[in-house]
Amino acid sequence: MRKILVVGAGQAGLQLALGLQSHGYEVTLMSNRTADEIRSGRVMSTQCMFHTALQHERDLQLNFWESQAPKIEGLGVSVAAPGSWGEGPAARAIDWVGRLDGYAQSVDQRVKMAGWMETFAQRGGQLVIHGAAVGDLDYFARTYDLVLVSAGKGELVQMFGRDASRSPYSEPQRALAVSYVHGLGPRPEHPDFYAVRCNLVPGVGELFVMPTLTTSGPADILFWEGIPGGPLDVFNGVKDPSEHLSLTLELMERYTPWEHARATKAELTDAGGTLAGRYAPTVRNPIGRLPGGGLVLGVADVVVANDPITGQGSNSASKCAASYLASILEQGEKEFDETWMQETFDRYWNTAQHVTKWTNAMLAPPPEHILNLIGAAGQLQPVADRFANAFNDPADFENFFYEPEKTEAYLASVTAGA
Template identity: 35%
Template structure:
């Protein structure tokens, strides 16, 4: 079989960004998807994520800016650390965070790809390594950006970069009505978990996107296990009680009379085990498979970096692929090394934030509560993870930030 172009498996933000950018750069590409655009639009909520300015800039560069709706941008971020008294501050974002339901965004990107002549192959659900091996024969390189079976079978866990063997949080993500929208809200209940909330553009218009991250076995966890379908009133009552106890600043903006999920399909419950996988697989066809996005790294969403890292890595891979082959193991490993320059700090930062803050980070948070410069500086770190981790991982650099000014 004559090989041509690049195969991309998966239509999350990584796979779609990679395929669209390759098309823009003149590279022949075939995209393999488990779902059509219409199936994506009609599915369950896949996540609640904020896309930051570099991700949005990449989308604009590709001519793929969608749903830039007034009200769906967070221009401020408020950090609240529960205590007596609470430690709180609000920072102004240099560039707003944007949140849109991926059941809208991803099919829009897929439509962009097909409208520009991109080849699309709709596959059976959850293809495995055998299917990827088969597809690889038709391509010079195959990039795996999603897929439960294929990921587990092709890319084993990298033990040196994966300190966790079990989920560190139990998760409840959802879209809600009855919440006054007011920027991005990051709430920490020490020893219990975190609750995030932000405005999102959804299939029903503007709504509140919210994520509960509960420490397993702690007092936040029960709400992540409740069934809304079985007991809608009990679910809403328990969630509101949870917010009042663990995220009072969100609870203050809730109207109890209208607070509820948009619908049963607008909730996502589960847990993820943070893991880094080996990024390159040798296939029986003689080809190489390269992992990007969630196929390579799954971090806990505690620092909000998943979609942004996936977009970044896809862009890095596209730029390298466009330079030409041979697309051998040496090429794939060099791409992985380049992606790790961002992925490494993101991963270490996410794992660190699953633990209580060390003394120097706590000092920074205390400083931000009384100094607007530090407050603004801290919240803008979320859009610059390499810089953020360079500060947060180094007590001396943190101290320098606390005592110096531009």
Template identity: 50%
Template sequence: MRDVAIIGAGQAGLQLALGLQASGYGVTLVSDRTPEQLLAGRIMSTQALFHDACTTERQQGLNFWEAACPPIEGIALSVPHPELPGQKALAFSARLDRPAYSVDQRLKFAGWLREFQSRGGHVMLENADIQTAERLSSAHDLTLIAAGKGELGQLFERDVERSPYSAPQRHLALAYLKNVAPRPDHSAVSFNLIPGVGEVFLLPGLTVAENGGTQPYENVLIEAVPGGPLDVFAGVSGPQQHLALMKDLLRQFLPWEYGRVQHAELTDAQATLTGRVTPGVRRPVATLPSGREVLGLGDTLVLNDPLTGQGAGSAAKAAAIYLERILWHGDRPFDRAWMTGTFDEYWSYARFVTDWTNALLGPPPPHVLDVLGAAQTRPGVAHAFVNAFNHPPQFFPWLGDPQEAAQFVAQHSVAQSASA
């Protein structure tokens, strides 16, 4: 039996820890919070897992909340008209082939941490630092860092070629709401793109309830271009002012969404969050002062803006890839070559997520607008675009190439005609 240490108890760290534990590995997991503290704490993200990422949880039997969670059945994209207030310049929607799900990470991480402990897993409760990593690496065959903030994240060198941004491209404001009116037709991620101003997302999910159980809710995420008219949350004094500001912005910019949230309330006293993310990629292996090497995992190495809703799903896929490679490696040493190869396998997928997300942080080029325009009248194009959220490599090569974009539209138009 081999011993593995994982610093960080988020989506990637917990999922990998539980997978290794189930395969007979000795696992030490470092968490900075107990399950009770997680459940009582502030919301952490606007997570969504599309089908392929959900599959990684199902394969490990970790989809504890799926039956109770409202499904996300599609994606709807809208662009407000710049000259006609209250009207849309562009709009389309399509169903996902298989639903996505959004489970409040307070609920999921607390449940998974309890599961790990109930199976006999060793949990260290502390704010890990370099000394923690030194102690663990000296006593384990492999040490992974799945906590990207603080000095542990800084151990990993920034990959300049893969990191075009040195500052946050959006300022974020998030709230979890109850009593939100449902969308007509089917549930969806409502993706509202306001050129030059930012983006607003609404999506259903499952969160904690005051009685200790669960309840459905709606994520509302505002991604504000810094200094723009959505960037108004810096001086917010409390949760109710946060909610009032959100409602007022939706009333001004997206009245069709305001109609859904005008009577909404916060799910709990910890249901608001503001923040910002500097997107970037780090090199996968770090050397501790002792000379021992550790491997990064999840957003320690690949951190994208939440714009495309891929953060939790990418972490789940990273955990699945790392688990498979650790199991296949047997009793051979976890040397730098193996560590680099493991990350490279993950990067062969994650690079598409990074390129797609970084592209959307800038103004959409004409060929991308052409695809979105075609999606309004050609259901085949809308269906292909929406379902690429489940597998972002499908956005390429057309996302970056006008000729490929034209072929993409033509291909799906032909497919649509043939099916008709």
């Protein structure tokens, strides 16, 4: 029986550990917190998982909350009319919603990670509650067939060097502020189905609103992404959760009053329901070298960390775990050597590169053909639907998004067929 150590108990680490466990591997999982500490702690992320990522969970029979979590059937885009918030309430220049082919869902990672961790232990996995340092891994690398690092923050990440050729940004491109709330009303124009709402405020930032399942039941996530130094970059140093929510709502009233209108009764789900921070999107070299000569393989956002503007973090983590699981199973009894590690990452990068390209494009001011595309989706439902479904399969953006010629040809073909 091959022995594998997984360091880090997030979406990728737990999914991979449980997947390996189901195939008879002897798996040890290291987490710096217990399941109870995770469940009662602060929210860790925003997350909206689309069909492919959810299917990876179903394949491992880990979709424990599927019947409870809101089924998200659409993805809407609203664009504030440039400068309209200067004189009075902001107006929408664009507003549409695309229908998803397969529904999306969001489960608060406090709920999911705590539940999965308990499942891993119940199924006989060895769970070690301990923060891992490089020195610990030096020892473990000699006693395990493979060490996987999926702890995306802290000292361990420094083992993986930045890949400058795939990391165009050296500084954070957005300041992030998250609130989990109860009491949000439906969008009046579509009260009958759940949708993720992407509100773009040109030159200022973005507000995302997404239905979720949290520790206290169904809820919504309000998520501001502010351009650094701009009017949304005001959460640094705000420690009080109620102050954080008040600030969130004030900014909504000014920049996205159509979302604020349904948030008048919003209140935090719990004292841990807020989060603020920022980080530079970075792709890293996948193999970490230990002082004793051992090698470890980086997983998910340890090696490919994108800004959350495109909602891909948990999706990418799920896809990475599924890809790595397949590579490990295919390796059989052969050594997990450096060549295998690089090939395993390269296989994942075939998918991940599309996410990175799209996310980095969305962080930049949109060129004219993208504005035309987003505008056209308001008149042409097939365009809205295709844009929405590309959140599930970002590789499709290659066909109609990046190059003006492809965008124009695509819009012309839809218009001709309409």
